[in-house]
Each structure stands twice: as structure tokens, then as C-alpha cells.
Amino acid sequence: MATFDFSLVHDDLLLVENRLRDVASVDFPVLAGILRQLLQSGGKRLRPALVLLAARFRDYDHGKALAVAAAVEMLHTATLVHDDLIDHSLLRRGNPTLNTTWKSGVVVLVGDYLFGKAAELAAQSKSVDLGELFARTVAIICDGELRSLLDGKRWDTSREEYYRRIYAKTASLFATCSEAGAIVGEAAAEERVALREYGQNLGMAFQIADDILDFVGSERALGKPVGSDLRQGTITLPAICYVERHLDHPLVRRALGGDASDSVLSTLIDLVRASEAINDAYDAARNFSRQAKQNLAALPDLPCRQVMLDLADFVVERKT
């Protein structure tokens, strides 16, 4: 993602970095170190960029946009901290996660702290609508994660269930980012809806591409082992597409029957990697990307619109 051209909002993104750095500047060295590590670990800043781009369709309040852009990145970071704890992940973006260094209580509280700080940044916008949107998004994300966790990980997951899951996990926050930009820009009601839908479709395409890269990417580019999702029991679209096409494959039958042994999973990861299921999943991602671009059809032809159109292609075609 580092190669996508965000030059239109580059200066603003630097100001967002400053806001994030401010949050990390607490008078408590241990915590400051943890926050720096989390907030300066080279995330793609895709979500803040989305806020800033969506705000540009109108004559927006600059300070408000920066606060909201920092807030969405903070909220995203908070969810990552808790996700990594829940999944017992040891690596994130090639760096050790907090769980490798700190006991779980610290990790829980750091995530909570970031939720609070995200809400504080969002509140700086002085917008009731934004406060509601943020709160609803937190509830949607957690609700989705809880359902995934409590429902168990099943090989017979349908595409519909998968789409619901990635909406909650990823696309809901993308939708919130572009809608938040619209709110900051005081966009007209129909523009706000279009921008929200753009963000949602972009997020769906982004997450499907992420899930494909988990199979076909290189360990080096991913910063974690290939096939991590499946190894952790999370069934994503490539695996679902493979099952759709190969219901009678003996290993698929074993997996559907509940066999989650390392040897079965490793072979299945290789099979999915090399199969046409990857193209099936890319077709689905391109479909969401196409819808995202259509959502922008009625918006004015400004530079920010072109960047958002390019971004919709990029999230699918990227290699990392």
C-alpha cells in the first residue's frame, strides 16, 4: 500500500501523524513507549486518508477533519490491539505484537485506552452526528467479532456469512470513514449516502484482497506466515470458493467433518493457493470495487474523486 499515491492529502496526513504523536506523549514513560510503538508502526493510514478525501468534496473545516482522521486511525489501532490479543497473534506488520511483551491485562487496558482516546478525538469535532456514528461503529465491530468467536469457525461458512463478518470487521469502519468525511464537509444527504456506500464497498474489496493475500502473498510481504487465517481457524473467501468447487475432495470432506489437524490445513492452504478459487475471490473483490466506483458517479469531478476511483482499483490489485 505504501506505493499508492496519496499526494493530494499528503500534507494533511503528516498533520494527522502529529495528532497521533500528541496522544502518545503522555507523562508516563512505559505507556508512552507502548503508544509510540503502536501508533508509529507504519500503518497504511488508509482510513484517515479516506476521511480527508471524502471531506474534500466540500469546503470543509480543516481542524475537524484532522481530528476525525486521527480518531479513525486510533479506533482501528484499538481494535487491532484487542484482535491480536484474542487471536494470540505474535506478529503484526512484521513487528512483534504487544502480547509478546506484556501480560494480557496491560494489552486489554491499552486497547481500552485507545478506544477512549479515539472517542476524545472524535468528540473534538463537536459533532453529535459523528459521535453517534463512532459509537455505532464500535458496537458493530464488536458485535461482529463476538459472533465470529462464539459461533465457532466452520468450514461450511457461506459467502453471505463471510460478507456479514467482513462488513462488521472492516467495511463498517471504512464506511464510517467516508461518511465522517462527508459529515465534516457538511455534504448534502445524498452525497453522504453515496460516500458511505463507497467506503463500505471499498472496505469489502479491501478485506477480500487481504484475505486472498493471506494465501498468495509472500511471508516477507505479509509480515506473518502464509495461510495464517486458516491455521487460526478463520475461513475466508478463497477457502469458501474452494469448497464451493471441490465439495467432494477428500480433504475438504475431512475439514468439513471437523478435522483441523496441521497436515490437513497445510495441504488445503497449498491447494487453495494453486486453485481457481483465488480468481473466484478476485472476481468478488473486483465486483465490490466496481460498485464503489459507481457510488462516486454522481459526485463532482474533483481531484479527490479521481484519487478515490484509483484507490478502489488499488485495494484489489495491490501485492502487499
Add this chain to the structure above:
Amino acid sequence: MATFDFSLVHDDLLLVENRLRDVASVDFPVLAGILRQLLQSGGKRLRPALVLLAARFRDYDHGKALAVAAAVEMLHTATLVHDDLIDHSLLRRGNPTLNTTWKSGVVVLVGDYLFGKAAELAAQSKSVDLGELFARTVAIICDGELRSLLDGKRWDTSREEYYRRIYAKTASLFATCSEAGAIVGEAAAEERVALREYGQNLGMAFQIADDILDFVGSERALGKPVGSDLRQGTITLPAICYVERHLDHPLVRRALGGDASDSVLSTLIDLVRASEAINDAYDAARNFSRQAKQNLAALPDLPCRQVMLDLADFVVERKT
């Protein structure tokens, strides 16, 4: 606490229960069961009562007050869920905690979900001030808990450190409750400050009394073993007062030297229980209670004021 007379706001508290029940009514039976267990487990509802009482000094918006009252209880519940996870507590109010039944990932997410729902309820107030207040409170609570956890548990904790800790842990939310009531009631600026300070002093008195009861209460009334705090390494005011008076006691020296063995702790719990340190701690609690009552001096002599004055006595004198 069940014996305190909240009859002035009794009907409103029932409506708050309804709002909490609504949150628990999700279309996902497992989660609905967890939420019901958490939200209907017989908490004292002291925090919502505080919102409702503080709002009554003015002609307040009733629906807004109920939403905010439900929000503070939800926020409180969210923090308890994560606290019990962090402390590995098995009992809360005499009932098994979520950690006894669910894996930690579920407990983390249920807490997060409640944070989100609390923020949603707070956002229903359509007040920018309330949104800011809530967000700041979450950050203060987490910051305080993190400092306690990262700083380690030390027998040489000073009163000042203890007061800072219980402000973050308890009094900050009490202050937020009474200030939130003032905001809902659109109280004048100086009334809002007075009500916030009342809540803060009440919260300090409440937490000190709680920490005393952890030593002198009965296991049955507490719903958990006597001396739980000290056994978990948390040094509270009675222990601090005991150390102040008995710096040369051999067991105090051993504890200060880092001996946290069961035998040392058990004996120290018995010593603190039977000592004048309990009275010292009660003196401190009464002092905060007195300040809380003074904070109400300039407020109009309405029935809600009398209830709040009585409450300031009650939080100290209660036996459970």
C-alpha cells in the same frame, strides 16, 4: 446499599432498567444471555441514580436523562467486565464472573461491546459536551488502571498515590455522573462545577468505604473473600494507614521488602482488620463525605439535594 432510599428517582430507575434490558435484547441468544446476566445482576444503580438526582435541580429533558443514566451504568459494567478479567476474579456480587465461563477473547469483546453501547446511549443525548465528558472519562479510567498495573503493587504506596488511583478508578465516573446530570439539566456553570465536585468527593468516600469493607465486611455480604484486595496485591487505604502507624512491625517490614507470601498477607489482613487503621481510613472517608455535602451548599434546597446529602452519609456508613 439496597437499603438506601432512592424513592425520589425510583420510577426513573425502573425506566433505566428497561433501557438496559433493551440493550440486552439482541437477536443472538448467546450474547443476549451474557448481556442479561451482566446487566441484571443486581448492581446498586448508584451511578444512574446520581445522574437522575443531579438533573433534578433544573427542568431537565427526561428522555435524555434516562439515556445518560443507562449509559453510565453500561460504562461501569464494561469496566467491571475488563477488571474482572485482568484480576482473574471469579466472583462479583456473589455471582460467578464471565471469566469462569468464557474464554478471555469473549470477555474482552463483551467489554468492548458494552463500551460501544454505552457510547451509543450517551450519544442519544445529542450533546457534544456529554460526548466529550464520556470519552475523557474512559481515557482517565484506563490511564489510571494502566498506571496501577504497570507501576506494580507496592506496600510503600502513599496516600496521595492511593487517592490518585481511586480518583481514576471510581471518583472520576461519579464526577461524570453528577456533571452529566447537570449538563442534561442545563445547570448554570457554577452549579455544574459544584455538582461535579460533589460526585468526585462522593466517589472518593464511596471507594474508601469499599476498601475498608474489603477488610471488615463479612464474606457473605461482600460476595467475595475478605481481604481480596491485599491478596491480589492491591494496597488500599486501611493497609496504608496501618503501615503509617506500624512501620517497624516485622511483618510490615517483610511486606515492604517484597514478601507477598500467603502467610504474611493473611496475618497482615487480620492485623489491619483489628487495628485503629480502620478508623483512620473511616476518618478519611468521612472527610470526603463532608466535602461532598459542602459542595451542595449553594444549590437550591430541593428534595433531590436532601437525597444527595443523605447519600453522602450513607456511602460511608453502609455495611455492604
